[in-house]
Amino acid sequence: MSMSSQTAGATPRLHLSKDVVQVIYRLLAAGLLCVVLAVVTDSFLSTNNILNVLRQASLLFFLASGLTLVILSGGLDLSVGANIGLSACLAATVIKATGSPVLGTLAGLGSGTLVGVCNGLMVAKLRIPSFIATYGMLWVLHGLTYYYMGGETIHGFPPGFRQIGSGYFLGIPIPVYLMLGFLAAGTFFAQRTVWGQQIYAIGANPVAARLCGIPVDRRLILVYAFSGAMAGVASLVFLARLNSAEGDIGEALTLPAVAAVLIGGASLFGGVGTVFGTFVGALILTLVLNGMNLLAVNASWQPLVTGVIVVLAVWLDMIGRRRT
Amino acid sequence: MRAAVKSPPAPEVVEEKPDLGTPLLELKGISKQFPGVKALDDVSFAIWPGEVHMLLGENGAGKSSLMKCLCGAYQADTGAYFHMGEKVEIRTPTDAKKLGIAVIFQEFSLVPYLDVAQNIFLGREFKSKIPGLLDRRRLYAEAQKVLDRIGLEVDPRTKVHTLGVAQQQMVEIAKALSQDASILVMDEPTAALSDRETERLFAVMRQLQAKGTAIVYISHRMAEVFALGDRITVLRDGKNVGHAVPGETSPDQLVRMMVGRTVDMSYPRNFRAPGDVVLELKDISATTGIADINLVVRAGEIVGLCGLVGSGRTEVARAVFGADAITSGEVRVFGRIKQGGPDVAATEGIALIPESRKTEGLALIRTVSDNLAVAGLPKLFPNHLFSPGRARRSAEALIKRLRIATPSPNQSVGLLSGGNQQKVVIGKWLAAGARLFIFDEPTRGIDVGAKSEIFALIDQLVAEGAAVLMISSEQAEIVHVCDRAYVMRGRRIVGELSRSELSEENIVRMGMHDE
Amino acid sequence: MSDHALSAAQPRPRLPAIPGVAIVLVALALVFAAISPNFLSTGNLSNILVQSVILLLLAMPMTLIIMTEGLDLSMGAVLTLASLVLALTVVSTQSLVLGLAGAVGVGLAFGFVNGWLVSSLRIPPFVATLGTLGVAQGLALIVSDGQSVVGIPRFLRQVYSGETAGIPNPILIGAAFYALFHVLLYHTKFGVYIRALGGNRDALTLAGVKWQRMLVAVYMLGGAMAGVAALLLTARINAGHPTAAIGMEFDAIAAVALGGTSFERGNGWIFGTLLGVLTVGVLRNGLNLMAVPSSAQVAATGALVIVALFLDGLRSRKP
Amino acid sequence: DGESIAVFTKNQTNPYFQAVRVGTENAAKTMNAKVIHYIPTKPDSIPEQLSQIEDVIVKKPNAIVFIPVDYKAMVPGVEQINEAKIPVVNVTDRSAGGKFLAFVGADDYNLGLETGRYLLKKLGGKGNVVIIEGVKGSLTSIDRVRGFNDAIKEFKDVKLLASQPANYQRLQALQVMENLMQSHPQIDGVMAANDGMAIGAIEALDGANRKAQVIGINGTKEAVDAIKAGKMLASGDYNGFVQGCIGTMVAIRALRGQPIVTEVVLKPTVVDSTNYQPYDVAVESRSCPAWDQAAAMATKTN
């Protein structure tokens, strides 16, 4: 990406902040998708289906929100999916062994965070490029999980624990509340705290950030730890929702999570993006899959349609931003 | 939109066109609009063969933009080009090349993992007899010739990313010279060079001039303007405000044309008795090669650090700031031993203004406001909660104080002119409330007006009790501004000059004294 | 990216300039040779080489793509689709040439689309190729209807299992393409521009080079190589299969990274990629010979990548 | 004695293959042989299993028990094993080519058919059903779904609403089911091509507070628990454990020159709330049938 073209693309003329403009465009895209689906199917606009979409999006969002901060800092975390697998299996074991959902929750969050910290240490201290460090971590985690599970599954958890995945409060699924909570917290952290600002600065130019006195290593470790912790959250919601743990539980989710962040307007070069954008990105991806299921699109076509929509969404977004 | 101050009308200058026959290249009525900025407004400009044409103006006046229009990097919104009287189109760099235009850009256009020779001949590779392949032998032979011509002693097979800033600048120059162009544009080529390389460059320029090459030269160094220039064009706020001839104009007059007011270029200082020791280096050696560095900076002083390019000044600055690891010796700041990286340094009140603004100083994709706030975040927001409004107000104050020309605090820093970018780098440390400032080439690319303001600012900082260590390749600056200076050679300190001993001759004598 | 154009001089290396991947490769080979008596047999070594060729064919163009600060996530899916097209064509026409043309054609088409999305529409490579990954995968399912394509004629299998002058064909093919890529990267304009595409695109613009076309060409090269790899893959599994090579792009990316090519600034080398591919091959082979459980193999693969890059990092600490 | 048997399975994540592996180990232990497992590090990877075959040939085990990750694409690998003259027994998925000592498996089609019929009978021969398919193109999925469909054809009043794949993945099955429930207000029965997907569907139904009868295939511990708890109707028994046992026994007996059988296709059993007890034990604590029993199940002998 050439400097002039890229930067030229990102400059609004008005005082309307860049982020706000991005978000508006992306919401429009999601809205358009909704209108299309509402017109071509009769079941899309039911309350049930909307809640359904939101709950499915929440699983993706947990992963993607952690990933957003990593990508903002100029890195990538490919290990989130594998992290879910390990954390879910550990949490499941602990719940089974102790009967205590609280201890299980702590185990899931703890192992997720620990993996994240390891990623952070590799990236910050050993200076291994994040793509590679977390890709290596992905394999290590898979290996550990496969070894630990030996091809078995763990299933059947106490109803109290299952609430966080399949429960409702005031008619709205609990994961949706969790999603909105993390959306608010993530947005606040990124936009309204000094640490968040420093993460943006690191992503935009790590060398300059270091020479500005930002403790780059510590912030990076924080970012990866957060991403790991969010994988831990996702693993718990998965566990509670699916009522069983198996080794490859999160495997298929890594690329969609990255896609959600990128559709949300973040740049893999770092320094650009918002948590809210990621939220909309996750929503768009989920809507596409939901729509295809509602329309009973032949399964062979699903990857193709998803692929085209991912590219279209990002392209429209870029045009939108260039216009401003 | 631009932040220029209201100014009295510029003094009247002779507006008659000298009768020199048909210009080699003439630009008429060039305008260029960027979002929020009218960079060029109906500018006309002409160059004749064999002349060195100085292009002057404040930071952000539109000099680089004009040259980018001239070489096809930007497309002008309106305007026409005439080559030897004939109307031509310059829409792409290729068009410009065909007309024999070569450019040395203000921002480097080098490829880090190609070697020096490949960079010099990028886009003009030599074909081998075997179709499709390259003639590498010829490439290195030709490159060696160009390097010899400008006196750069670097193996043409060296990868460019291993070179220092000055050497990269020389490669950039070599790249333009190798094109044997009839029009050569040089955008602040000497901003990163020391006197020795500069001399060499001037010699080459005189040869070219003798051969009939037209040279457009942009510089903020007044001495160069008068030493080299045949004719001068001054831009202000994107407009051509007049022509001048060096022999008939004084520096003061030129400056007034540029900035629309009088600027005191003697950089007045109030020398005071220094206070407590703020920085003390004892026998510092670092992985970067500097050895046995001893120096002291007291509160209320500006201490210079001079020497040739590559003498290790930057490395000393980085070692103090903790950016490079120290292998032996100790750094004392405010009497306490300092250990740790730049984050520790920043919390202890040290500021480093690095030499390379693009790679080390700025987050180019972020806004002016973001960049100005980033070093001062902990100070501005002690409770860790960031407030965009507060950051913006702080940025607006700095933009005013440093007179940064930007359409708004929300402009991406990458879109500012070179000098204004440099001001942002300085500005961000003012917000951090540092008490020991290390300036590495702080005035690189900064116009004369801004320069005197920045020195006034530095003077004010020391008056308030701050301590300053300043690196500059412009010896005149060191001589004018510093209380004392250390001279470096071969990565060691070879001497100290007190205020009374501080003169350009002494610096050169100490720093150059070759083995 | 070009914004971070040129860093200041880097400190001199403190360790000898041996790339991490070479250290790891030699160390692995020594360990396996010591533990497993079969490891150093000619049969086994040729085995490793033959097994590595398909990955090498993908990893080499991936190296170039990564050097342009790009990425091609669609490679595995395109390889799969090309393999199906090749199988279908060969089965119906009995012509190897037509089949190969079809496979390479599919690869070129996808390469062109990738390149166009990246260079003209300026869609980030990760997103663009993630999109075409889905398209290729979908098409693979559609043309095959989820079934394997079988009935591959004998002559196609011969391409993979045959020998020429006593050397297995895949090794010859791999060597020939390695030579081609070496020349391409170090002795042609294209190679110079690839580095510049990643290092400083503005420099190319200013030098009057139409780099958009170059970028499209790089991705098309990747597609074409996926087509060539499809020939070997189809011959190897004697079938076309809709998931045969899904995910192989990540193996290729890992091999490239293992080889020391960086994701930024056009810094890469093709020999490192060869070493990276061989290291992965040696590791898998050795662990299989030692009958190491699969779960440990999985973990070892990850650890290996990390270690090699860590060794590289030790050598050239960033300032 | 002490023969080494290389066992190839498809992946490390599906409990079914774990059952097969435990079966092979159990049989080998009682017969004083040892097994080494080869599992692709990437689930179901064709090139990787081929590479593993090549590596194993270098090591020359005494015999191989082989589940191809793809029954067609793995034929060249089997041919290499044949060339290396290593005796090999085919388990679970019947390879499309190559020479084997024997095939030990279950009949996916009949399994699908019987389990499907069981569901439809329980529904009283009428109602709306959906099918959740496995990985498209995999033999098991194709045959099981064919069986489901043929069962549906036998009942005129049963309507097939949709047939969607969820790749043998629990989460995908859950989401597919959630989405199907949106467009189909009345679903009476769900036929899933394996237990994991069946459980995923059950979770989706629970989440929406809807009821339907769900069947799966494989007879895993998890399914048995669900049947016990009354959440799942039935699971077709695929009995990987026994397949592993018999496959290994055949291989070892052949090495020792003892008589063997050449084909065992296990009869489908539908596990429901009336007959789950034998399945309600962890695979690790089951034991292989004696050879007489195994030989009695043979569908072909030489």
Ligand SMILES: Nc1ncnc2c1ncn2[C@@H]1O[C@H](COP(=O)(O)OP(=O)(O)OP(=O)(O)O)[C@@H](O)[C@H]1O
């Ligand atoms: N690509 C661009 N997009 C938006 N604004 C631009 C762009 N390039 C230049 N400008 C604006 O145009 C004005 C003129 O810039 P230019 O770089 O020509 O100044 P200059 O005279 O070379 O200054 P300096 O002495 O600091 O190098 C500045 O206000 C700058 O911010």
Ligand SMILES: Nc1ncnc2c1ncn2[C@@H]1O[C@H](COP(=O)(O)OP(=O)(O)OP(=O)(O)O)[C@@H](O)[C@H]1O
């Ligand atoms: N003798 C040398 N041979 C080759 N390169 C050298 C030599 N000395 C220095 N350099 C290069 O020049 C770069 C600039 O040197 P350095 O930063 O140490 O000096 P400086 O005094 O700060 O110069 P500058 O004017 O660039 O700030 C060094 O990093 C190094 O790469």
Ligand SMILES: [Mg+2]
């Ligand atoms: Mg300029």
Ligand SMILES: [Mg+2]
């Ligand atoms: Mg310096």
